[in-house]
Amino acid sequence: MRESAHLSPAPTLNGTEPRINRRQAAKVRTRQKVLEAARDLFAERGYEPATIRDIAKGAGMSTGAVFANFQDKAELFEAVLTEDMTSLAETLKGGAGKGSVQERLNSALAAGYHGSLDQLPLFQAIVARSWFQPLAAETRARAVSAQVTSVISEILRDGIGTNEIKQDADITLLTEMVWDAYLSNYRRAAYDGWSLETLSGHLDKQLKVILAGAVAR
Amino acid sequence: MRESAHLSPAPTLNGTEPRINRRQAAKVRTRQKVLEAARDLFAERGYEPATIRDIAKGAGMSTGAVFANFQDKAELFEAVLTEDMTSLAETLKGGAGKGSVQERLNSALAAGYHGSLDQLPLFQAIVARSWFQPLAAETRARAVSAQVTSVISEILRDGIGTNEIKQDADITLLTEMVWDAYLSNYRRAAYDGWSLETLSGHLDKQLKVILAGAVAR
Numbered sequence A, B: 001m002r003e004s005a006h007l008s009p010a011p012t013l014n015g016t017e018p019r020i021n022r023r024q025a026a027k028v029r030t031r032q033k034v035l036e037a038a039r040d041l042f043a044e045r046g047y048e049p050a051t052i053r054d055i056a057k058g059a060g061m062s063t064g065a066v067f068a069n070f071q072d073k074a075e076l077f078e079a080v081l082t083e084d085m086t087s088l089a090e091t092l093k094g095g096a097g098k099g100s101v102q103e104r105l106n107s108a109l110a111a112g113y114h115g116s117l118d119q120l121p122l123f124q125a126i127v128a129r130s131w132f133q134p135l136a137a138e139t140r141a142r143a144v145s146a147q148v149t150s151v152i153s154e155i156l157r158d159g160i161g162t163n164e165i166k167q168d169a170d171i172t173l174l175t176e177m178v179w180d181a182y183l184s185n186y187r188r189a190a191y192d193g194w195s196l197e198t199l200s201g202h203l204d205k206q207l208k209v210i211l212a213g214a215v216a217r
Helices: A002-007 A017-045 A052-059 A063-067 A073-095 A101-130 A135-161 A171-192 A196-211 B002-007 B017-045 B052-059 B063-067 B073-095 B101-130 B135-161 B171-192 B196-211
Strands: none
Touching (some): A017 A063, A017 A101, A052 A063, A073 A101, A101 A196, A101 B101, A135 A171, A135 B171, A171 A196, A171 B171, A171 B196, A196 B196, B017 B052, B073 B101, B101 B171, B101 B196
C-alpha cells in the first residue's frame, strides 16, 4: 500500500537517514496538504465536479505533486473517506458512555453529529458518492465504514449480554437500520438546518422505533 | 409552468388550430425524446457528468432544440424525477392490495421494486443527486416524492382506522423510516445484485422492526 510504503523507513546505505527522514516528513506534510485541499473541494462541489487541477491549486502545488501522492481522484476521495470514518469511529467509541442500549447509542451517535456537523457538505458528498460509484470503490468504502458500524453493533451486542436485548435479535439488521437512520438525518441538518439538539432528539425517536421489538421484556 | 403552458391550446386568430395542434403534438414528442435521452444519460453517468450536449446527441437533435424545451440540466433532471416518482406512486397504490399493514406495505413496495429495478442506475443517480443539490431543488424534489410517501402513510393511517396500529403512532416518523428502508435497499440491488425476492424479503424484515412498537396489542 502507498500509505505504509512512504511511512516505513527507506533502506539506507550511507548513513543519510536523517536527510531521508526529513524528506519523508516533507512527503507526509505534502500528502496532508493535498488531502485538506481535496476535502475542501469535495465539500464545496461534490465528487464529480472536483478536479485534480483545482485540488492542486487549493494545495498550492502542481498537479504532478498531487499525482506523486495519489494515483487519481478516486484514490484521493477514498483517503479522505478513510480519515473521516476512522475519526468518526473513534468519536462514537468515546461517546458511548453508560446507560441503556438506547442511551448509549444515542450518546455515541450524538457525539458523531457533534464531531462532523462542521463537515456537513463533505458528509453529503460522501453519501452522494456512495450511491453512484464503481463496485470496487463501494466494497472498499464498506470496509472503511465497518469501523463505524462495528461500534453500533458492539453496543447492541453488549445489550444482549446484559439481557436488555433479546438473545435472538438480528444484530446485523438492527445495526444497518441504526446506521441508515443516523446518516439520513444529515439531510435534515443540510436542508432543514437542524441543530445538534434536534438531530439527537430525532435520532432518539428513530432508535426507540428500531429497538421496540428487540428489547427483552 | 412550462408543462401546462405547452399543453394548453395557444390562442388562434385565423382558424389554423389543426396546424397549431400538430405543432403542439410535435413539441410534446420532442420533449419526450429529450426526456428519454436525459434519462438514459443520467442513468449511465449520474447527474454531474451528464451534459446537455450529450443529451441532445442522444436525442438526435441540437442543443438549441433541448433548450427550447428545458431551461437547463437541473430542470431536465427534475422533469425525469417527476415522471418517475409519479409513476412509482401509481405503482405503489396499485400494489397495496389487502391484508395486514405489513402485508400491504410490503406488496405495495415490492411492486415499486418490480417496476423500477430495470431503472436501477437512474434511481441511484436520483438518490445521489438528492444528497448534494441546491435547497430549492431539494424542496421541489420533496414535493414530488410526497406523492410516493403519501401512499405509505395512507396504509399506516388505514391501520389506525382498523385498530391494527396504535392511535398515537407517529405516522410521519414511521413513513419516513419505511421510505428510507425502501430506498436503502436499492443499494443492495445495485452493488450486491439482490433480486426482487431478496429485496422484498429484506424489506419485510425491516418493516417488522419498524412496526414492532406501533402495532396495537
